[in-house]
Amino acid sequence: MSSVPPKPSSARRPSGRAGAAAGTAFGESIIRLEALQKTYVLGEENIVRALDGVDLTIHAGSFVAIMGPSGSGKSTMLNILGCLDRPTAGRYFLGTEDVSRMSDDALSEVRGRRIGFIFQSYNLIAQLTVLENIQVPLFYRGQDIKTSRDRCVELAKLVGLGDRLTHRPSQLSGGQQQRVAIARSLVNDPLMILADEPTGNLDSKTGTEVLELISRLNQDGKTIVLVTHDDKVAERAQRVVRMKDGRIDRDEQRAPNATAAPAR
Numbered sequence: 001m002s003s004v005p006p007k008p009s010s011a012r013r014p015s016g017r018a019g020a021a022a023g024t025a026f027g028e029s030i031i032r033l034e035a036l037q038k039t040y041v042l043g044e045e046n047i048v049r050a051l052d053g054v055d056l057t058i059h060a061g062s063f064v065a066i067m068g069p070s071g072s073g074k075s076t077m078l079n080i081l082g083c084l085d086r087p088t089a090g091r092y093f094l095g096t097e098d099v100s101r102m103s104d105d106a107l108s109e110v111r112g113r114r115i116g117f118i119f120q121s122y123n124l125i126a127q128l129t130v131l132e133n134i135q136v137p138l139f140y141r142g143q144d145i146k147t148s149r150d151r152c153v154e155l156a157k158l159v160g161l162g163d164r165l166t167h168r169p170s171q172l173s174g175g176q177q178q179r180v181a182i183a184r185s186l187v188n189d190p191l192m193i194l195a196d197e198p199t200g201n202l203d204s205k206t207g208t209e210v211l212e213l214i215s216r217l218n219q220d221g222k223t224i225v226l227v228t229h230d231d232k233v234a235e236r237a238q239r240v241v242r243m244k245d246g247r248i249d250r251d252e253q254r255a256p257n258a259t260a261a262p263a264r
Contacts, residue, residue, distance in 0.1 A: 031058040036090035052246035065234035068243030116185030120200035175206035
């Protein structure tokens with residue numbers, strides 16, 4: 001795969017930190033969790049507290065990595081942050097909306113309007129071209145695909161795939177498929193981008209290129225929440241939230257791209 005494309009001109013870049021998120025100024029709260037709990041009842045006497053009273057605030061323009069071993073609660077956190085699930089107790093504010101008790105239909109609308117997803121396995125539709133895969137979120141929101149074509153082409157160029165618009169996923173490398181997924185995550189100008197192990201299926205060189213692209217999006221004002229088990233991936237973040245037994249074990253603040261703090 002070719003190296004990371006040069007940083008796009010201002011005509012193609014997101015609107016910068018002044019427009020860190022749609023309707024939210026840089027530095028304002030994007031995510032606020034208050035005493036968040038998620039419990040599962042697996043029998044009369046077997047209650048699993050996947051999240052056990054989590055308080056967390058993430059601000060617009062941040063790059064936050066969420067880490068933890070298996071069973072720490074990070075996957076449950078991912079599902080709730082992505083409006084794929086609801087907490088058992090506590091409150092979750094996404095922007096100014098309390099989404100903690102929304103119906104399934106309301107959560108679906110919020111997901112499509114306010115969250116961009118990047119998955120480990122790309123989740124592209126095999127029968128669709130690069131351009132069509134980028135357009136998928138617009139289709140589900142009932143938007144006119146034709147009038148949005150120019151924007152989708154610009155997003156393809158932004159991730160270095162302007163010459164691959166008619167290619168299908170099987171004709172792309174893993175890194176190129178993840179670039180399509182990144183472009184797709186941007187198409188609705190979301191409040192935040194939620195990345196779940198975005199380099200998990202990539203070799204180290206390609207993974208670095210994808211992380212550099214994600215870092216550029218953050219530098220241009222996008223809020224990134226990245227879930228990973230890899231300390232080297234988390235080094236890109238300005239903040240690392242480490243989960244353990246359903247709680248926040250450590251909350252590490254540091255300069256962007258700094259080496260992660262050593263384990264205690």
